[in-house]
Amino acid sequence: MVNSAERSADNAWSDAALHAAPYPVLVADPVGTVRRANEAFGLLVPDAVEGSALCEVLPDWLLLAHDRLSAAPAPHAPPPRGEVAGRSFEAHATRLPEGEVVWWLTDDTDVRLAERRLLQERNRTAFLARASNELLSSLNLDRCMEVAGRLAAAHLADAAVVIAPPRGRALSVVSADGTGAHSRQLTGVAPESVPGLAEALRGFPPVPSRWIDPAAAPEWLVPEDFGPVGAMVVTPLPGHGVPAGALVLLRRAHHAAFSESEESFARLFAARAGAAMSAARLYAEQAQITETLMRELLPPRVGQVGGVEFAARYRAAKDGERVGGDFYDIHPAAAPQDESLVVLGDVCGKGLDAAVLTGKIRNTLHALLPLSGDHVRMLRLLNGALLSSHHTRFATLVMASARRRADRVELRVTCAGHPAPLVVRADGRVAEVETHGNLVGVLPEIDAVTAPLILAPGESLVLFTDGITESKGGPLGDELFGDARLRRALAHCAGMPAEAVAEHVQMLATEWVGVNKHDDMAVVTVTAPRGSSRRAPGGTPTEGHGA
Amino acid sequence: MTDPSPARILHLSSTAVGPDVLRITVRGELDVDSAAEFQDAVTEHLAARSGLRALRVDCGGLVLCDSMGLSALLMVHRRTTALGVSLHLEERPPALDRLLAVTGTLDHLTAPPAAAASTPPSS
Numbered sequence: 001m002v003n004s005a006e007r008s009a010d011n012a013w014s015d016a017a018l019h020a021a022p023y024p025v026l027v028a029d030p031v032g033t034v035r036r037a038n039e040a041f042g043l044l045v046p047d048a049v050e051g052s053a054l055c056e057v058l059p060d061w062l063l064l065a066h067d068r069l070s071a072a073p074a075p076h077a078p079p080p081r082g083e084v085a086g087r088s089f090e091a092h093a094t095r096l097p098e099g100e101v102v103w104w105l106t107d108d109t110d111v112r113l114a115e116r117r118l119l120q121e122r123n124r125t126a127f128l129a130r131a132s133n134e135l136l137s138s139l140n141l142d143r144c145m146e147v148a149g150r151l152a153a154a155h156l157a158d159a160a161v162v163i164a165p166p167r168g169r170a171l172s173v174v175s176a177d178g179t180g181a182h183s184r185q186l187t188g189v190a191p192e193s194v195p196g197l198a199e200a201l202r203g204f205p206p207v208p209s210r211w212i213d214p215a216a217a218p219e220w221l222v223p224e225d226f227g228p229v230g231a232m233v234v235t236p237l238p239g240h241g242v243p244a245g246a247l248v249l250l251r252r253a254h255h256a257a258f259s260e261s262e263e264s265f266a267r268l269f270a271a272r273a274g275a276a277m278s279a280a281r282l283y284a285e286q287a288q289i290t291e292t293l294m295r296e297l298l299p300p301r302v303g304q305v306g307g308v309e310f311a312a313r314y315r316a317a318k319d320g321e322r323v324g325g326d327f328y329d330i331h332p333a334a335a336p337q338d339e340s341l342v343v344l345g346d347v348c349g350k351g352l353d354a355a356v357l358t359g360k361i362r363n364t365l366h367a368l369l370p371l372s373g374d375h376v377r378m379l380r381l382l383n384g385a386l387l388s389s390h391h392t393r394f395a396t397l398v399m400a401s402a403r404r405r406a407d408r409v410e411l412r413v414t415c416a417g418h419p420a421p422l423v424v425r426a427d428g429r430v431a432e433v434e435t436h437g438n439l440v441g442v443l444p445e446i447d448a449v450t451a452p453l454i455l456a457p458g459e460s461l462v463l464f465t466d467g468i469t470e471s472k473g474g475p476l477g478d479e480l481f482g483d484a485r486l487r488r489a490l491a492h493c494a495g496m497p498a499e500a501v502a503e504h505v506q507m508l509a510t511e512w513v514g515v516n517k518h519d520d521m522a523v524v525t526v527t528a529p530r531g532s533s534r535r536a537p538g539g540t541p542t543e544g545h546g547a
Numbered sequence: 548m549t550d551p552s553p554a555r556i557l558h559l560s561s562t563a564v565g566p567d568v569l570r571i572t573v574r575g576e577l578d579v580d581s582a583a584e585f586q587d588a589v590t591e592h593l594a595a596r597s598g599l600r601a602l603r604v605d606c607g608g609l610v611l612c613d614s615m616g617l618s619a620l621l622m623v624h625r626r627t628t629a630l631g632v633s634l635h636l637e638e639r640p641p642a643l644d645r646l647l648a649v650t651g652t653l654d655h656l657t658a659p660p661a662a663a664a665s666t667p668p669s670s
Binding site: 325346348349350391392393394396416417418419420436437438439442443446447448 | 619649651
């Protein structure tokens with residue numbers, strides 16, 4: 001038994017402990033009223049004075065927890081959480097022997113905030129990783145813009161507009177409003193009509209995101225049926241040193257404006273979208289350059305010109321470089337009594353450098369055609385045009401001027417650092433044409449010897465690149481096709497038309513390399529037609545294969 | 548045939564034969580993949596030694612030289628000529644000789660410096 005003196009001493013002690021407690025504390029008695037509340041609790045809930053009904057003063061979540069506690073005590077349940085006076089609390093209950101319950105509230109607002117931020121950061125990181133994957137999955141610029149617009153509308157704002165740097169007068173725009181993305185080409189729209197857009201599209205110098213007054217936004221910038229715009233921000237899309245475009249984010253009027261953290265997150269997204277878009281643009285440009293070059297470099301169609309048969313075969317190396325180093329051209333005679341000029345060449349190296357040099361050579365030779373009566377002079381002029389102090393890339397080539405004289409073909413053949421062409425006689429003899437000279441493009445002075453040659457009907461001149469003779473293959477896979485094998489093969493070609501000779505050489509070399517890696521292979525044949533083909537001189541190229 | 552074997556990889560070693568003569572021994576393939584490396588290495592040697600009179604390139608171990616390899620040799624020749632260094636391509640395998648002969652570069656690359664004192668174009 002405890003006497004009343006002790007009891008009041010107890011109360012005094014517990015009162016002191018209660019008030020000194022660093023947490024808001026409330027003591028509820030079994031009948032549902034406030035028995036005690038310390039000062040800290042009073043600051044949160046001023047109405048919680050002694051004797052007031054719990055149901056009138058406690059926040060709902062705490063009242064609910066209190067009722068549950070007295071109904072069915074669950075010792076291992078997580079402590080209830082809720083908000084009081086704008087802060088977040090965890091409530092811990094202690095039951096006293098006489099049925100009273102003490103509620104201790106611990107403030108976990110900062111913990112909750114940190115947890116929320118952590119979750120947000122995790123979500124953002126996951127989103128950025130997913131966005132990068134999606135953005136980089138296509139090298140198509142339009143597709144890239146659509147993905148960027150859709151992702152931005154779904155995760156960063158209510159609607160997003162992706163704008164590519166202008167090409168000519170048209171502005172390419174993708175708008176996305178959460179229901180999907182659609183693209184438009186806008187002509188006659190000036191980027192200057194949106195404050196900050198022109199600067200963002202220029203890409204340099206870098207500009208920060210810029211808020212715009214929604215009222216100043218032109219109509220084309222706001223997706224249809226979007227409603228009133230509450231906030232709008234223009235963010236540049238940084239590319240790999242090239243302007244990639246701009247991202248405009250829009251929020252509806254009733255939504256909160258963009259916070260600072262949302263804005264910096266939008267910049268992180270913009271960096272990824274910009275990188276993907278500029279990669280797509282660079283790729284598109286590269287593909288276009290290659291396509292243009294390829295179109296330029298496509299071997300010409302050949303056939304019979306002025307009573308002389310021409311045929312050609314070309315097989316590009318299969319190692320991924322689309323533009324190889326071999327080329328040929330046939331310039332038909334302007335008049336029946338004139339010469340046609342055929343050129344076969346091999347540029348050192350591969351890829352863009354080789355393609356550029358090839359183009360230069362072909363154009364220069366074309367321009368020098370009026371001088372083709374003197375091959376050596378033509379080659380010297382070409383050599384001078386190609387010389388560069390920056391590199392020693394060169395080309396080897398062989399040229400042949402041909403014209404029909406009665407049933408024969410008269411030729412002048414000149415080699416510039418190139419394997420000498422072979423002549424296939426009517427009786428099956430195969431001989432090297434005796435011409436030689438320096439390669440073009442590196443040496444300050446060059447020289448060459450032009451060989452005259454006459455083909456009787458059924459005889460052929462065969463020009464080839466070393467891709468044929470140096471192709472490796474055969475039964476063991478490592479043997480050179482070689483000059484001797486080529487000569488033996490050509491010995492069987494006596495009397496054949498130009499097309500058949502070219503086809504035969506190409507076929508043998510192709511069979512020889514099999515699946516092996518090989519260099520470009522080109523072969524051009526010039527043939528004096530046999531008696532039966534009495535075509536009128538002066539015809540134009542009619543048939544044949546380009547590649 | 549496309550296996551990378553040690554014999555195919557370009558290997559360079561250099562020895563000072565005298566105070567003003569450097570020998571560079573080349574082994575392996577001088578081709579589209581290794582031409583730039585060869586050119587850079589020789590250029591560095593040339594830059595590192597002033598007063599050099601002769602550069603002797605021992606080609607005995609050269610198993611292949613393609614058009615890019617020849618381009619690199621031509622660039623090396625251009626550099627040595629500009630510096631007044633005489634270039635000697637020694638122990639040339641038959642295949643290299645054939646390449647130089649067909650392309651009409653044998654005389655240019657092996658002529659004594661006085662005859663090859665052609666200055667590179669300055670375009």
